[in-house]
Amino acid sequence: MLRFVLRRCALVLPSLLGLLVVTFLLIHAVPSDPAVAMAGDAATPEQIAHLRQQYGLDRPMWEQFGLYLGKVASFDFGESAFSHRPVALDIVQRLPATLELTFASLLLSVLIGVPLGVVAALKHNSWPDYALRIFSVLGVAVAAFWFAIMLQFLFSMTLGWLPLRGDLSATMSRPPVVTGFLLLDSLIAGRWDAFGDAVRHLFLPAVTLALGGLATIVRFTRSGVLDTLQHDFVLYERAVGYSRSRLVWIYVLRNSLTATVTQIGLLFGGLIAGGVVVEAIFDWPGIGSYTVQAILTGDRQVMLAVTLLVGAVYAMVNILVDVVHGLLDPRLMGRA
Structure with a gap:
């Protein structure tokens, strides 16, 4: 396992170097x-x-x-031309907000997408399957900025149920910074009022960012479960009397998640990169809004640092996905 991880890590540096070269050339190509x-x-x-x-x-x-x-x-990573502070310091202060939004979105995508994918496979070619297949297409096709604006219009401006923007109400005092994650810091300080307010602010951007990932996970889980249901061991376990729920949620699902786990790993990096638009619309104080600010002001140091950060996240997540694949199927370790 250790040798496998080290071999994967050795490929990260050349990839990040190539990413920096391309980004540097593109930035300097802008007049x-x-x-x-x-x-x-x-x-x-x-x-x-x-x-x-x-x-x-x-x-x-x-x-x-x-x-x-x-x-x-x-x-x-140099000094930001806009904030006149070290870029690394700005990123460290803003990264927890982006990770909080990313983890919340990914959690929604997985907890809802995997069960829906299983339902679609078990109800193959019935109306739930057709409905979920249509949803998976629409979920990928819908533009995040349009969906975000529609959610703001409905739940914030029309119904007034949820906040329009930001991560905490202006009238709410912030808890002491311990981890940098607002939800965790609120729990540590025992500030349940701040925790509830932060969850309300987090809900709309998390749902917006989760839509595309949710549709992808539904599609890949459905495909994996359908394929696994055709295997001989499923017919054997049915014959020996395994209950349907135990067969599906323990044996079938575990053998169906290879492609889904890959997508979850890719989605994590994609959510950080794709959160730029969502953070800008909801005025979320994370890396995305910081990047938009850097693009508008031509802050090259910030653009290079954020690109390197996203590339490193993609690389680390891909390594983690390979490790999870090896745990699900140890034969893959020998082939890598």
């Missing part, structure tokens, strides 16, 4: 001058030239990239 954006409209040419020299923007591209790699190797 914009970060020094002008940082200096503001009232800046003089001398001030703009000083900023270019200060941030190394007057050097050749390859030299800028080499300097950046040297800083990244020492975990120095």
Whole structure:
């Protein structure tokens, strides 16, 4: 197992390096001058030239990239041109909010998607199956920004049941920061009022972000269960008298989840990357809104750091997915 994980980790660094190269080239291909954006409209040419020299923007591209790699190797991601603070500090402060939203969305997708996928497989070619197949197509096709706006219009602006934006009401005092996760910090401090308010703020963005993943998990679970039900061991266990529920939820489901686990792993990284739009719409104080702010201000240091973070998350999750596959089916370890 350890050798398997180390071999996977050895492939991460070249992948992240390639990601940084592509991102660096794309950022520099955009016809914009970060020094002008940082200096503001009232800046003089001398001030703009000083900023270019200060941030190394007057050097050749390859030299800028080499300097950046040297800083990244020492975990120095530079200074944000917008907040004028270390990018690493901004990310550390905002990452818990993004992870909280991502975990909530993924939990909704899994807890609802897997049972619905099993139901669709067991009711193959009946009306529940057709309805869930239509839902899985629509769930992937619906644009997240449109769904978010519709939820805001219905539950916040029309019915007034849920907050429109943010992660906590302005009239609610925040609990002391212990973990950085608002829900956990509220529980640790015994602030049930803050916990309930945070859950209400979390609900709409989590549902918005979960829709596409939920539809994907339903589709892959259905396909996996249908395939497993055709295996000989299922017919044998039916013959020896296993109950239907035990057969499906213990034996069939475990042998059907390989593709679903892969999708769950990919969804985790995808939710962090895809949360940019959702966080911006709901004014969620996470990495997504921070990235939108960086794009609008031409903050290259932030864009590079966030890209590297998302790439690292994808890589780590893929390694974890491979490990889970090995636990579900130890034969895969020998083939890897």
